[in-house]
Amino acid sequence: xxxxxxxxxxxxxxxxxxxxxxxxxxxxxxxxxxxxxxxxxxxxxxxxxxxxxxxxxxxxxxxxxxxxxxxxxxxxxxxxxxxxxxxxxxxxxxxxxxxxxxxxxxxxxxxxxxxxxxxxxxxxxxxxxxxxxxxxxxxxxxxxxxxxxxxxxxxxxxxxxxxxx
Numbered sequence: 001x002x003x004x005x006x007x008x009x010x011x012x013x014x015x016x017x018x019x020x021x022x023x024x025x026x027x028x029x030x031x032x033x034x035x036x037x038x039x040x041x042x043x044x045x046x047x048x049x050x051x052x053x054x055x056x057x058x059x060x061x062x063x064x065x066x067x068x069x070x071x072x073x074x075x076x077x078x079x080x081x082x083x084x085x086x087x088x089x090x091x092x093x094x095x096x097x098x099x100x101x102x103x104x105x106x107x108x109x110x111x112x113x114x115x116x117x118x119x120x121x122x123x124x125x126x127x128x129x130x131x132x133x134x135x136x137x138x139x140x141x142x143x144x145x146x147x148x149x150x151x152x153x154x155x156x157x158x159x160x161x162x163x164x165x
Contacts, residue, residue: 003028007043014039038079047085047102050108067102067121072109078133080116083107087121108143128158 011024018035020068025032031050038059043049047065051057052073059079063069066086071077086100089104103122107113109123114133125131126143135152146155 004044012040012042013027033073043088045102047104058115066100068104070104071107072111072127074109075107075111075113077113078115078117081113081119082117085121092106130158 003089006024007028007030014063016024016039018037021037022032022035025037025043031048033050033053034055036056037051038057040059041057041061041063041076043063043065045065045148048068049063049065050069051071052075054077055071056075057077061077062082064082064084068153069083069085083105084140085102085105087103088100089097091097091110096156105121106117106124107119108125108127108129112130113119114131114135116134117127117131118136120136120138123137123140125137125141126145128144129141130146131137131141131152132146132148134150135148136150137147137152139151142154144158144160146158147153
């Protein structure tokens, strides 16, 4: 059975229980360390995907792993979030190189990614950061800081997180 069908159609089906969904993901070499991945999430590409313990991934999220995607522990990823790692370089002539390249995405521990946010290739989101709903993150985000907008910009620093980190 092709990997995409196994992972996305069967693993992501609303009728698949979360425990079975997690087993399907693991059988497809996805390093998903939580049972809290909701239905209709899509995992594409051949880059490594790691989702840490205690992380919650809501419905209809897309993980485009042309490069590696690492999501830390105890994160909350809201519905319709897209994390993409594939991009194209510009050639010396100023035209797009047709061959895609992967730029990994790293999301730290205890982060909150709001509904509909788009995380672009090569971005690192620091521990405890919050990305507001609908934000487009094109640059790195500092730890324990709130980002919002298109493109996402620093709104304010946050206090120490509730876990004391």
